[in-house]
Amino acid sequence: MVKLKDFFCKFYVAIIMLFLYAPIMVLIVSSFNSSKSRVLWGGFTLEWYQQMLNSSIVIGALRNTVVLAVGSAFFATIIGLLASIGIDAMRKKEFSIVMSITNIPMLNADIVTGIAMMLLIFRFMPLGFSSIMLAHITFNIPYVILNILPRFNQMDISTYEAARDLGAGPVTSFFKVVLPDIIPGIVAGFFMAMTMSMDDFVITYFTKGAGVNTLSTMIYGQIKKGIQPTMYALSTMIFAVTILLLITINLITLPKKSGKNKPR
Amino acid sequence: MQENILQLKNISKSFDGEMVLEELSLDIKRNEFVTLLGPSGCGKTTTLRIIGGFATPDSGQVIMEGKDITLLPTEQRCVNTVFQKYALFPHMSIEENIAFGLRIKKKDEAYIKEKVRYALELVNLMGFEKRKPHSLSGGQQQRIAIARAIVNEPKILLLDEPLGALDLKLRQDMQKELIRLKKELGITFIYVTHDQEEALTMSDKIVVMNQGYIQQIGSPEDIYNEPQNAFVADFIGDANLLAATMLKDELVSINDTRFTCVDKGFGTNKPVDVVIRPEDVEIMERGKGIFPAIVSSILFKGVHYEIIANGIGIQWMIHTTVYYEIGSKIDLYIKPFNIQIMHKPESEDEAVNHEE
Numbered sequence: 104m105v106k107l108k109d110f111f112c113k114f115y116v117a118i119i120m121l122f123l124y125a126p127i128m129v130l131i132v133s134s135f136n137s138s139k140s141r142v143l144w145g146g147f148t149l150e151w152y153q154q155m156l157n158s159s160i161v162i163g164a165l166r167n168t169v170v171l172a173v174g175s176a177f178f179a180t181i182i183g184l185l186a187s188i189g190i191d192a193m194r195k196k197e198f199s200i201v202m203s204i205t206n207i208p209m210l211n212a213d214i215v216t217g218i219a220m221m222l223l224i225f226r227f228m229p230l231g232f233s234s235i236m237l238a239h240i241t242f243n244i245p246y247v248i249l250n251i252l253p254r255f256n257q258m259d260i261s262t263y264e265a266a267r268d269l270g271a272g273p274v275t276s277f278f279k280v281v282l283p284d285i286i287p288g289i290v291a292g293f294f295m296a297m298t299m300s301m302d303d304f305v306i307t308y309f310t311k312g313a314g315v316n317t318l319s320t321m322i323y324g325q326i327k328k329g330i331q332p333t334m335y336a337l338s339t340m341i342f343a344v345t346i347l348l349l350i351t352i353n354l355i356t357l358p359k360k361s362g363k364n365k366p367r
Numbered sequence: 368m369q370e371n372i373l374q375l376k377n378i379s380k381s382f383d384g385e386m387v388l389e390e391l392s393l394d395i396k397r398n399e400f401v402t403l404l405g406p407s408g409c410g411k412t413t414t415l416r417i418i419g420g421f422a423t424p425d426s427g428q429v430i431m432e433g434k435d436i437t438l439l440p441t442e443q444r445c446v447n448t449v450f451q452k453y454a455l456f457p458h459m460s461i462e463e464n465i466a467f468g469l470r471i472k473k474k475d476e477a478y479i480k481e482k483v484r485y486a487l488e489l490v491n492l493m494g495f496e497k498r499k500p501h502s503l504s505g506g507q508q509q510r511i512a513i514a515r516a517i518v519n520e521p522k523i524l525l526l527d528e529p530l531g532a533l534d535l536k537l538r539q540d541m542q543k544e545l546i547r548l549k550k551e552l553g554i555t556f557i558y559v560t561h562d563q564e565e566a567l568t569m570s571d572k573i574v575v576m577n578q579g580y581i582q583q584i585g586s587p588e589d590i591y592n593e594p595q596n597a598f599v600a601d602f603i604g605d606a607n608l609l610a611a612t613m614l615k616d617e618l619v620s621i622n623d624t625r626f627t628c629v630d631k632g633f634g635t636n637k638p639v640d641v642v643i644r645p646e647d648v649e650i651m652e653r654g655k656g657i658f659p660a661i662v663s664s665i666l667f668k669g670v671h672y673e674i675i676a677n678g679i680g681i682q683w684m685i686h687t688t689v690y691y692e693i694g695s696k697i698d699l700y701i702k703p704f705n706i707q708i709m710h711k712p713e714s715e716d717e718a719v720n721h722e723e
Contacts, residue, residue, distance in 0.1 A: 261454035264421055267441040268448045269468035269519060279467075283458040 127342060134335035151336040161337060164321035167232065168301055171317060175239035176296035182240070183247025183292060190248070191255040209245045216242060217309035224310060231312035238310040239303065243296035250292035250356075254285040287355050294352045298345055372397040372555050373418065373523060378427035380413055387413045388424070388579045395523075395557065400549055402558045402566040405576035406602070411559045412527060414576075418557065419448050419525050432522075447516035448525040452532065453508045455500035461487075461511055462496035468519040486514035489548065506537045513548070523555040530565065542568050563603045567591060575599050596709050600642035607648070607684055611641040611708075619708060622679045624658050628706040640709040645673070645686040647705035656698025662691045 134152070138145025155161050190201055208216060220238045221230065228234060258281065266276035304319040311320060318341060322334050373395040380388040388410045395401050403411035416422040417429060420441035429437045436444060447468070455464050465486055469479045487493050490510035500508055509529055516524055526545075530538045546569055549556050560566055566573050567587040575582040575590060575598075583595045594600035597608055611621045613633040619626050621641060633639055653659065660678025674685040678699055691697065 259452060259454060261450045261452055262456055264441070265448070265450060265454040265456070265515075266467070267421075268419060268446075269515070270442045270471040271467075272440075272442055275471065280456055283456075 130335055131339045131342070133332065134339040136332070136335075139332060151332040152340075155333040155336045158333065160316070160321060161318075161333070164316045164318045167235075167315065168317040168319075171232075171235060171239055171307075172297040172300040175236055175243050175300045176293050178240045179243035179247050179296045180289060180293045183244050183296075184251055184289060186244065187248050187251040187255055190252060205245050205248055208242055209249075213303070213305035214309075217306040220306060221309040229312060230310060232315050234310045234312065235307055235315065235317070238306050239300045242303070242306060243299055246295045246299055247292035250295055251285060251288040254288035258284050291352045291356045294348050294355070298348045298352075301341065301345065301348075370397055371395065372432060373557075374428075374430040375414070375418070376428040376430065378414070378417060378424045378429070380410075380417065380422065380424045386579055388417075391427070391579070391581060393574060393581065393584070395555060398553055398555055400546075400556045400558065400569060400571045402560060402570040402573045403576060404560060404563060404566040404573050404602075405582075406561055408578075409576040410579040411561075411576050415448075415525050415527055415557065415559045418523070419446055420444050445522040446525055447519050447521035448527065449509070449512050449516050449529045451528045453500075453505075453512045455508055455511060455515070457500055459500075460496065461492075461498050461500065461503075464500065464511060465515045465518055467515065472519075482518045486518045489517070489551065490514045490544075506533055506541065509533065509541065510544075513545075517548075517552060517554075521554065523557060524552075526556060526558045528560055529558075530562075531560075538565070545569060567603070575602065577602070593707060594642055594709065596712065597640045597642070600640075600707070600709065605645050605684060605686075607643040607645065607681075609641045609643070609681060611639055613637045613639045613708065617703075619706065622681060624679045626657065626701065626706055627703045628708060629704045630706075630708040633708060633710070638711050640711055642707045642709065643701055643705060645684040646671075647701060648683055648685045649700045649702075650674075650676075650685060650687055650689070650691065651698040651700050653696055653698055656700035658699060660697055660699050662693055662695040662697060665691060665693060 133141065135147050135149070136143075136145055137148035137150065186205075190198060190205075193201060217238075220234075220241065224230065224234045224237060262280050262284070263276055266280040267273070271279060302319075304323065307317050308320050308323070311317070316324065318337065322337060325331060325334055371394045375391060375393040378388055378391045379386070391410070391414065393414075403414055405411045413422060417424050420436075420439060424437065427437070428435055431445070456467065459467070462483055465483045466479045469482060474482075483496065484493075487495060490513055492507060492510055492514070495503070495507070495511070500511065503511065509532075512529070530541050533541060542565060545556070545558075558566075558569065567590075570587055572584065573587055573590045574584050577598050583590060583599045585593075590599065590603055594603060594606075600606045601608055609621050611619050613630075613636070614620050614625070615635045616631040616633075617628055619628050619630075619639070619641060649656070658679050660676040660683060662674055662676050663682070664675045666673045668686075671686045671688050672690060674687060674691060676683045676685060676697065676699065683699060685699075
């Protein structure tokens with residue numbers, strides 16, 4: 104009986120995994136398929152990867168994507184960190200008001216955010232690379248706050264007070280005592296912001312100017328002309344990088360074995 | 368030795384419109400072990416935070432060695448704090464924790480090394496330099512917190528319920544340790560606690576606080592033997608608190624039974640509060656005491672029995688080492704100087720303090 108129950112439990116999980124990851128597995132396999140057909144296996148090849156890397160359109164889009172991801176994550180992390188310090192110091196009522204306002208952009212439909220940003224940014228500057236950057240920084244900030252704020256809540260404020268008590272000024276105390284405590288949250292926030300920026304299509308699509316492409320908007324443009332296997336290769340690579348980033352975030356935020364959270 | 372190192376003058380502080388401290392004044396002498404004692408929410412921690420510079424009073428002054436330091440930031444004060452939850456820096460080793468204050472002050476490394484060694488020796492934790500705080504027990508962490516504070520040679524050491532998180536046995540050991548440290552260092556200790564036993568054991572002077580007011584200042588003996596009001600009597604130790612009438616000097620009436628006492632100057636026929644400690648109520652054979660009573664319960668408490676006996680319409684709490692059956696008919700006797708007479712609160716403010 105127990106064995107049967109055990110089997111069904113595992114089977115159930117396997118089915119879920121299959122539904123979740125089968126499409127991506129098909130994509131990955133297709134990216135190594137030398138036949139252009141989507142149903143026939145023509146042997147293993149790296150040709151599509153080669154073609155992709157030789158294409159100036161792909162490389163340009165890749166460069167934009169990386170610069171956007173790193174750049175927007177960098178600025179969003181700084182702004183998000185400062186915001187977290189402020190929010191943490193707020194009283195309960197203000198705290199919950201600001202937190203719900205902060206969370207709205209994450210729950211809001213991307214298309215609404217995208218159109219709204221396009222309208223706003225277009226009033227002040229022509230749409231192009233900078234407008235995408237501004238948009239990405241904006242939608243990344245809540246994710247950074249989401250990662251950093253819990254660290255502040257966990258932190259014992261009296262360690263900061265102890266540093267002050269021992270003669271360190273407010274700034275020194277922050278860098279010597281507070282920052283080391285919250286740095287995992289900052290790094291996790293940075294990587295999550297990078298992932299979000301790389302993954303975004305809708306907001307980028309609405310805020311980009313003509314001729315500027317990120318990988319996702321470029322793939323969308325290419326697909327309109329007919330699907331090329333190079334796109335499989337590119338998608339596979341994006342998927343791989345995303346997975347790597349997510350694993351990194353999880354490793355960082357994972358509580359350490361003998362951290363301060365250990366019950367006393 | 369008898370000069371004031373610290374003076375609090377008319378300190379008031381409120382949080383969100385709620386008065387925490389009102390017009391509090393307190394003088395602390397050099398080299399004293401002063402304990403701020405009171406129930407939670409009485410303002411004792413706020414007082415300590417104002418002295419440490421973590422809070423600014425709404426009005427009033429903090430004066431240290433004649434200088435007004437009310438607005439001086441924490442890091443510029445010659446005081447150091449031992450926090451309730453230790454507040455060690457988790458990412459630093461024990462050595463780095465203790466040396467933190469000295470490194471901030473840019474002392475040279477040889478001096479720091481010597482100081483750290485001395486501090487660890489003082490708290491009996493030699494050889495712990497390279498360990499991380501989380502690998503230490505609560506008691507050890509608290510010793511490190513004390514070491515980290517005293518290497519900076521503060522003029523006043525503030526201790527905010529430092530033993531609150533430790534178990535009973537460890538707490539008693541640490542109390543002795545603190546008394547020893549105080550003697551060796553020869554600096555002023557200001558200690559905050561809600562534990563009356565801790566206060567009685569360690570202090571030179573106890574400041575009993577309730578609801579933002581100082582109720583009584585005195586030596587442990589004074590506070591215990593001659594509480595000035597019902598709150599102090601009730602908060603420090605066990606007590607029989609009774610309403611009574613002062614008939615004239617040295618004569619008090621409790622439930623129409625007359626007792627001789629030693630207090631004078633309360634006037635005639637004045638309502639007063641009376642406190643009688645349970646160990647001061649003496650049990651005698653029938654006919655030999657002041658009034659008769661019947662034992663209604665007896666509890667074994669280790670050192671003594673706690674007996675509740677009914678007599679003259681009052682439930683008396685009595686501590687005795689002799690066992691009595693429930694229902695025993697006894698007499699009770701109280702020596703005149705063991706009857707402590709206290710004024711009834713007169714003003715409304717004082718009446719507020721009566722609650723709890």
